[in-house]
Amino acid sequence: MALNTWWTSDPAQRYWMEITHREDLGANLQSPKLDAGVWSYDLVSQVQPGDRVLHWKSGATRALVGWSEVTGPATTVPQYTWQPRGTVGRSQSGPRTSEGWVAPLGGLKTFATPPTLDSLLPLLDGLMDLNAALTVKYGEPVYFPFYRYGGTQIRTQQAYFVKFPIELFNLIPGIESARQGADVEIPDADVPEDYQPAGKKAPAGRTTRVQDPVLRAAIENHAVAAAVDYYKNDLGATEWTVLGKPYDIRVTVAGVERHCEVKGSSMLIDTVELTINEVNHGRDFANADLIVVDGIKITRDKDTGAVMTTGGRRRVWTDWSPTEEALSARRFAYTLPRSES
Numbered sequence: 001m002a003l004n005t006w007w008t009s010d011p012a013q014r015y016w017m018e019i020t021h022r023e024d025l026g027a028n029l030q031s032p033k034l035d036a037g038v039w040s041y042d043l044v045s046q047v048q049p050g051d052r053v054l055h056w057k058s059g060a061t062r063a064l065v066g067w068s069e070v071t072g073p074a075t076t077v078p079q080y081t082w083q084p085r086g087t088v089g090r091s092q093s094g095p096r097t098s099e100g101w102v103a104p105l106g107g108l109k110t111f112a113t114p115p116t117l118d119s120l121l122p123l124l125d126g127l128m129d130l131n132a133a134l135t136v137k138y139g140e141p142v143y144f145p146f147y148r149y150g151g152t153q154i155r156t157q158q159a160y161f162v163k164f165p166i167e168l169f170n171l172i173p174g175i176e177s178a179r180q181g182a183d184v185e186i187p188d189a190d191v192p193e194d195y196q197p198a199g200k201k202a203p204a205g206r207t208t209r210v211q212d213p214v215l216r217a218a219i220e221n222h223a224v225a226a227a228v229d230y231y232k233n234d235l236g237a238t239e240w241t242v243l244g245k246p247y248d249i250r251v252t253v254a255g256v257e258r259h260c261e262v263k264g265s266s267m268l269i270d271t272v273e274l275t276i277n278e279v280n281h282g283r284d285f286a287n288a289d290l291i292v293v294d295g296i297k298i299t300r301d302k303d304t305g306a307v308m309t310t311g312g313r314r315r316v317w318t319d320w321s322p323t324e325e326a327l328s329a330r331r332f333a334y335t336l337p338r339s340e341s
C-alpha cells in the first residue's frame with residue numbers, strides 16, 4: 001500500500017512522533033516490515049538524517065516526554081522479533097519474527113513540563129481543525145497523531161509511528177525545544193522511494209533513494225535493461241557489456257566505444273546522485289552517455305516477495321559531461337591537519 005508522502009513537498013515538515021510504552025526512549029526506531037503493509041510501521045522507512053522524533057510515552061504516563069534526532073537513514077534488517085499488540089496481539093500466542101525497519105536516533109532531550117493527554121484536552125477543537133485543514137491540502141491520510149474520541153475526549157492514534165506536522169508547535173505549549181533549528185532543510189536529505197506511488201513527481205532538486213535492497217536492485221536492473229535496449233534497437237549495437245563499475249555499460253556503436261552511466265527511479269525525477277568517480281569519468285571520457293529511466297512501475301508478489309518492473313520514461317544525454325553549475329556538493333572528504341595536542 002502506497003503511503004501518502006505529503007511532507008516531501010515541504011522541507012519544513014521534518015517531525016515525527018513515536019507512541020510507545022518502551023523504557024529505552026531515544027533508542028533506535030524499530031518496526032516490523034510486513035507484506036500486508038501497515039502505515040504506522042512503514043512510516044519508519046521515511047525518516048531522514050536530521051529529522052526530529054517526539055516521544056509519546058503511553059501507559060500511565062500519557063505525555064510527550066521529549067525528543068531525539070534521527071542520525072542515519074532507515075535500513076532493513078532480515079530478522080526483527082516483535083510482540084503484536086491490540087487486536088492482532090490478542091490473536092497471537094507469542095512474539096513474531098519478520099523483516100524490520102531500523103533507524104538510529106541520538107541526543108535524547110526531555111521536556112521540562114511534558115504535555116499530558118489531559119492538558120491537550122482544551123486544545124481538542126484546534127487540533128482537529130488543523131487535521132482537517134491538512135487533509136484538505138494534502139489528501140488522506142496525513143497520519144495525524146491525535147483523534148477525537150467519544151465526541152469530547154482526545155486520544156493518540158492506535159499506532160506506533162505517526163507524522164507530527166510542524167503546525168503543532170504553534171498549538172502545543174512546552175515543546176519548543178524540539179523545533180529549534182530543526183526546520184532547516186538538510187541538503188543531502190533524499191526522498192525515500194519505498195511505498196511511493198509509481199510516477200509520483202519528486203520535489204525539484206531532490207535526489208531519491210530506495211532502502212529495500214531487493215527493490216533497489218530491481219529498479220537498477222530495469223533501467224540498465226532499458227539502456228541496453230536503446231543501444232541495441234535504436235542504434236543497432238551488436239556488442240555491449242554490463243559492468244556496474246566504474247560505469248554501467250560499455251558498448252560499441254558504429255565502431256566507436258561508448259561508456260554509459262545509468263540511473264533509475266520509480267518516481268519522476270529531475271536530479272540524480274553522482275559519485276565523484278562518475279563525475280570524473282563523464283568529464284574525462286569523450287564518448288560518455290547518461291541514460292535515466294524514471295517512472296518505473298513496480299509490483300510485488302505477496303507470497304515470494306519478488307519484484308516485477310515495467311514501463312518507465314527513458315531519457316538519453318549523448319556525449320554527456322557533467323557541468324560544474326549542474327552539480328551540488330553533498331559531502332566532502334576532509335584531510336585532518338596535524339594535531340597540536
